[in-house]
Amino acid sequence: MTSDLVLTGISKRFGAQNAVQQIDLTVPAGAFFALLGPSGCGKTTTLRMIAGLEEPSTGTIRLGEQEITGLRPYKRPVNTVFQNYALFPHLDIFENVAFGLRRRGVKDFKPKVTEMLDLVELGAFGKRRPAQLSGGQQQRVALARALINQPQVLLLDEPLGALDLKLRRQMQIELKRIQTEVGITFVHVTHDQEEAMTMADTIAVMNGGAIEQLGTPAELYDLPATTFVANFLGQSNLLRATIIGRAEQNLIVDVQGRKVTVPLPRCRVTEGDVWMGIRPEKVFLSRAGTEQSNGVNQLRGAVVTDVSYVGVSTQYLVKLSWDQELTVFEQNTGARGTLAVGDQVDLHWQPAHTFVLDAQQDALAGVEDIDDSGGAG
C-alpha cells in the first residue's frame, strides 16, 4: 500500500535566501525517517514542500510512481503533525480527529475515531476542547488526527518540542510503538540528536539547507562524513594530521610527529592535510608507560587536566604535548582505579574506531548545538 517517497533536486528560495538547496532523498516505504539539523537549516521547509504547503523552486517529489510536486495539499496522501499541533480550537477532540475522515466522505467514521482515540489513550476526552488538554495530550490528539487518515507518509514537525524531558522520552517510545504498529512511513523532524538516534531507522543530517549525511544512526555515529556530523551527533575529538603513506588497507597518518593508522574505508580523503577523529568513549587511558602498543593507535605523554565523575562513567580532559585538549569517557566498571588531575597518561584506541575527514572543514562545525541537545549520544 505504501510506497517510497523520493525527493529529487529539491530547492527552495525565499527571496535571496536559499532555505533548501538541491536535496536528493529517498525515504523507503514504512521507514521511520528522521530529518535532523540545527535551527534554521531548512527542516520545516523541506517538510512543508512534501506536504504541499510550500512549492519547491526546483526539483520533483514522487510518491512511488505518482509525481506529487504540483498537487494541492488536500489532494496528497500525506498528513502532518504540526509543530504547534494546530488543533481546531472550535471543535472538540472527537471532531478534530474526525475532520479528515469527514472531508473525504468516509461513512461510519465514528468507530474509527473511537478506536484511534483509544490508541492514543484519550478515549475519555472526546468531548473536550483542545484548550482543556495538557500539552502531551494535545500532542497525541494531533497525532491521532493525522494518523486516522492512514496517509502513505506521516510528517511530524518537531512534535515533541514543546514537551518537558520526561514526557518527551515517554512520547518517543510511544511514537515508535505506534509507528511499528501502523507501519506507515514517518518523516520526523527534530533538532534533538538523541531523539533522532533513538527513534529513527534512517537519519538525514541537514545543515545550511543541504543534507550532510544520510544513514542509520549507527553508521552516522561510527563513521561521520563531515566535521559537522562528527560534532552534531555526539561528540568527537578532531586532531590536525597529515597523510604520509599507505600500508595495505590502511593509511598512515602523522599526528604532530606520531604515527597513527586508519583503515582506508574510514578515510574521506586519502592525501594531504586532514582531521583525524576519534569518539571520546573509544579512547582508553592508561598511566604513562604501563601499557604496550600492540597494533593500536597511541598518543603518549598526556596530562589529565580535568576529571568529572558522572556516575556510569568518568569524563576526563587530557592535554596533549602540543596543548590540545581531548575528551575521554571511561566506563566506571570498577576494574580500574580512577585517575586524578595532573596524572601522566597515555591514550590508546583501535584503528577501526578512527576516522579521517577533510581538513578544509571547520573543526568546530556543529559543536555549539551539543549543549542543548543533551550531551553525547
Added chain:
Amino acid sequence: MSAVGQLGATTATPAPPSEPKSGRRLTAYLLLLPGGLFLLLFFVIPLVTLLAASLYDPNGSIENGFSMTWHWQNFIDTMSDYARPFGRSLWYALLTTAICLLLGYPLAYAIAIKSGRWKNLMLALVIAPFFTSFLIRTLSWKLLLSDNGFVVDALKWLHILGPDGRLLATTSAVVTGLTYNFLPFMVLPLYASLERIDKRLLEAGGDLFAGPFTTFRKITLPLSMPGVIAGTLLTFIPAAGDYINAQLLGTPKQRMIGNDIQRLFAAGAYPTAAALSVTLMAAIVVLVLIYIRRAGTEDLV
C-alpha cells in the same frame, strides 16, 4: 441616535470583579469610580428621566409643564400611531446589516488574510471616512445621487432605473446611505477576528483534505463568528436608531422612527417622543439578547 448611545453603554457596564483581597478590591473600585460617575451622570439619570417622561400626561406642554400621571396609555397610543416607521426602521437596519455583512466580510477577509504588505494602507482606507463628519458625508451622497448627478445619468442610460427616474428620495438611497455610513463598524470587528485566526489552522485544514471552500466553511467562518456578531450588532443597533440618512436621502415615505422621535422632541411632545424612544430601546435590547442567545457565543469580542 439617542437610543444608540445609551444602548452601547448598557453593554459596556463593567461588572465589579470579585477579588478576595480587600486592598485589591479597593483599587478596583477606585478604578471604576470615574467610569461609574460618568455612567451615572450621563446614562442612569437621563434614562430615568426618559422613562419618567414616557409616562407623563400627554396633554401637557413645555409652557405649562408636564405632570406625572403614570400614563401607560402613551405606549399603546404611540405604537398604534407609529407602527409603520417603527417597523421600517427595523427593516432598514436589517437590510443595512445584511448588505454590510455581504460587502464587509470579503473586504475584511482580504485585508486580514490576503493583503500582505498592503494591510495597513487598506485598513487606513477603511477608517478614512471618519476624518470627515458623518453629516457632510451623507450630504455628499445627496449630491451624488441627485437627479442631475452622473450616477442617475449612468443608470438611466442603462435603463435600470425605476419609472420615475429618481435615485434620491427612494428606499435604495436611504439604505445605501446607511450601508455606507455603518460599513466600517462591520469591517473592523470582522477584520480583528479574522486577523487573530492562526494561519496554521488553515494549513492544517488543507492538510486534512479540506479544499479552500471547505476550509473556509469549517474553519475560517466559525472562528470569525465573534467578529460577525460584534459587527452585525455594531451595525444594526445604530442603524435602527438613525434618522440622518432618512432625512437627507429619503422622503417622509422613508421616514424612520428616529425622524419621528426627533420631530416630536422638537415639537415639545415629550411624552410621546419618550415613549417611542423607550419602546425602540426595549425592542433592540430584546432582539439583541435573542440574537446573542441564538448565536450561542459566550466569547463576544
